[in-house]
Structures are given as structure tokens and as C-alpha cells.
Amino acid sequence: MDTGTGPRADGAEGTAAPGRAERGRGVLEGAFALLEALRRNGDETGVTELARACGVPKGSVHRLLDQLVAVGAVERRDSRYRVGPQLYRLGQAWEPHPGLRTAARLPLQHLRAVTGASVVLTVMRDDMAITVSSVPGDLEPLLPVRDGIAFRLDTAAGTALKGPLRGGAVLDREDVMDGVCCAALPVRTPDGRTVAALAALVPAGRGLDALARAVAGTGAALTRALARSGQRRPLPAAVLLP
Template sequence: MATSAAVTMTSSPGAAGRSVLEGAFGLLEAVERAGEAGLTRLTVECGLPKSTAHRLLEQLVELGAVERHRGNYRMGPQMFYLGRRWQPHPGLLSAARQPIRALAELAGVGVGICVLWKGQAQVLEWAPGKEVEPSAVTHRGMTWPWRTAAGKVLVAAAGPAALPGPLPESWAREAAGIRARGAAFDRQELVAGVCCTAVPLHGWPGQAPLASLCVVTDPAHHLERLAEAAARTAQVISTELRRR
């Protein structure tokens, strides 16, 4: 049927049954992994016919999702703009921006809103602190291993299904401690000189956290006190979300 032919690419056995959207997203993921690559490399990585990959890439260029650069392809500005607008709950970022900036300014530490994405903690919003060491400076869109505080507090709430791979044997006891305290800690476990604490950020009581609110600092700060301040800030954000 004509409709089916328009939706499914069947120009080769390897492409049979793959939708146009699957092909386009596969190319976008390949471009993201490569940073910048030519048609041949992207074709090999996606397993698409070269003509199909070229057609899809040119369509993505027209949409601004991909751009050409010196004969190669790289991510386009439209993906950046769209990505910045994503959030796990409507209004979360607008409700969080002022409270996390206030905490960052008051405590002199970096404060962020993070979610789990493909087994990592991804930063959705970030307010830099004046006293944060240069090695701890981060930005929106950056990802950390889930074993940092921002990821641990979410995995502890969501359970093993939140991660694609197996968890360490010691994780069950650690997760129980995180749930009991209401906060997770990272005392230079991933990066020397960088400590952080994180608390869950809820939309409604009794529901799974929407995200985590994390504080990044140096070893000189008292993490337990920062966790208390982070919990108060998370409560302000949650109250604002419910009010809206």
C-alpha cells in the first residue's frame, strides 16, 4: 500500500521494517556519538542504505536538526533549542530556577536539577556558586555517572529497573540508607576535590521523584548541612509545582 511504503524503508534487507522515524533518530544518535562525521561513517553505524541515509540527513539539515560542516554532518541548533525545553514535568524548570539560584548565592555552591537518562545523571538546570572549585563547574546538558549523589538518590527511589545493568552487591544497603536519610552523598568518590549531596524533588507526596536537586562543592563544606538546605529548597519547588 502507498501509505505503508511512505512510512517504512524496505530498500534493503537490513532496512526492512525500520520506520523513517527510526532511521532518522538512528542517524541523530550516530551524529551525536561522533560529534561530526561524513556520510559513509554514519551509514555504516546506522546500517542504512547510503541513499536513504543521505536523503534523511538532508531532510534533517532542512529542519535544522543537523548541519553540514566541511563536508561532514554535526548536530544542528534546533536540537539544542528543543533539548533545552525538555523537562520531566510541565513548569518544573521555571519553578526551580529562582530557588536554586537563591541557594547557590546564599551558600556559595553550585546547585542543579538532574534526571536519570540512559543510566546517567543529566543536568537540566544549573546555578553556579561563587565558591565552587573550577573542577566542579558544570553546565546544562552535562551528564555524570549515576554513582554521583544526583543519580544515587533517584536510583534509590526508583529501584533496580532504573538502570540498564546490574547494581553493586552493596547497593541495597546503601539505597536503604539514602531513603532513610532522604539524601545521597558523594565525598570525592568520582572526582578528587569535588563533593556533592542530592535530595529527591517531588511533584506530589507519595509519588516517585521528578528529579533530584544536587549541591556541588569542595571538601571544606559540611555536606549534611547542605543536604538540609537542599531539602528545604526542594520543598519550596514542590510547593510551587502543586500551587501551579
């Protein structure tokens, strides 16, 4: 591990400048605070709004934004800013469980097609159910679903993530939001570990029993797809050596 000390080029022992690491952390924290503010806003935002949201002086916000624009993490249009393509590409590389998002793509689209539901796949992060894959359905625009949105753990998706459930889906009959019903089930690996929750959200008045059956079928298809993706993963090089 790099401790910040060691021999210098001239042969003398050197020590990192006092406070440099702390300043570096401060810059990173400020940059991520700006990115989070841009994400929450969901649209183009000005420097004044960002400074107010982050509690950072406008001059510092300008400097950080210039650096983030230079690396593609932020886009600038006139005097407004939004999340940039490089940050999107990096986010797409995150895989909460090996093969999960790839395995879910077709099953989620099929569930949307047969039910009309808005379909989300969530994982547990920081005491929230974070959406890692989504397909908008009939609830748009009442309840838009997008990758990255978070649900509380007292929702159907959160309940499905929290513990082992046997005997059927978690049903939400407008318990969390008026006009919205939901059926959710855990997504498990072939060895029984819960790695995600699958939830289908529909307008109130839809039959939840049929929706729960469709969610169960999609969850089973997703478990099979995860098993196939695990079988396709290559063995480590050390295992392949004679």
C-alpha cells in the same frame, strides 16, 4: 490505528508496499544515530567521523545529513556538522513532570548563589540520572554541568532518585570522583511522589553539612513551587462546562 491497509482511491483494497515501513524505521534510526553522535561529540564533526561512529556508509550519512539540515535539526559549516536550532527548540519542549523545569529555575539559581556549588536537577530515564536543569558553579571546568548530561545511579543524584529517603541528604565525599563532593535530595510532589533529584556539587574540602542544609531548603522551595504551578493549571474543559 492505521494498519497500512484500506480502500484505495479507485475503490480497490490496497496494501502498503512490502518493506516500506521497515525502510522508514531504518531511516529514522539512522537519523537519530547521527544526532546522538553529534550530541556526544559536542562540537562540529565531519562525515567520516560520523560514519565511523554510527557504522553507516558515508553516502548514506551525506543523504541523511542533507535532510536533517533542510529541517533545521543539523547545521552545516563548510564540511562540518553540529546539532541545529530546531532540535534545541524541540528539546526545550520536553517536560519530565508538569511545571518541573519552570518551578526549578529560581531555586536552582539561588542555591548556586549562596553556596557556589554546581547545581543539577535530574530525572530517572533508562537507568540513568538525566540532567534537565543545571547551573554551573565553582567546579567549572573540572566538572562541567550542562542540561542533558547523565549520571550513573551509584552517584548521590542517582541514589536520591532510586528510593524514598528519610533523614537527610545523600552525601558523596569524593566517592565517585576525586576532588568532587556532593549533597543530593529527592524532589517530591506535594503528594509525596519522587519526580526528580536535586544535587549540589562542590570542590573537596567544603563543609557538606552546610551544603546539605542549603539543598534541603532549596528542595522545600521547589516542592512549594510545584504545588503553586499545579494550582494554576486550568481545569479540563469538560469540568468547566455547566
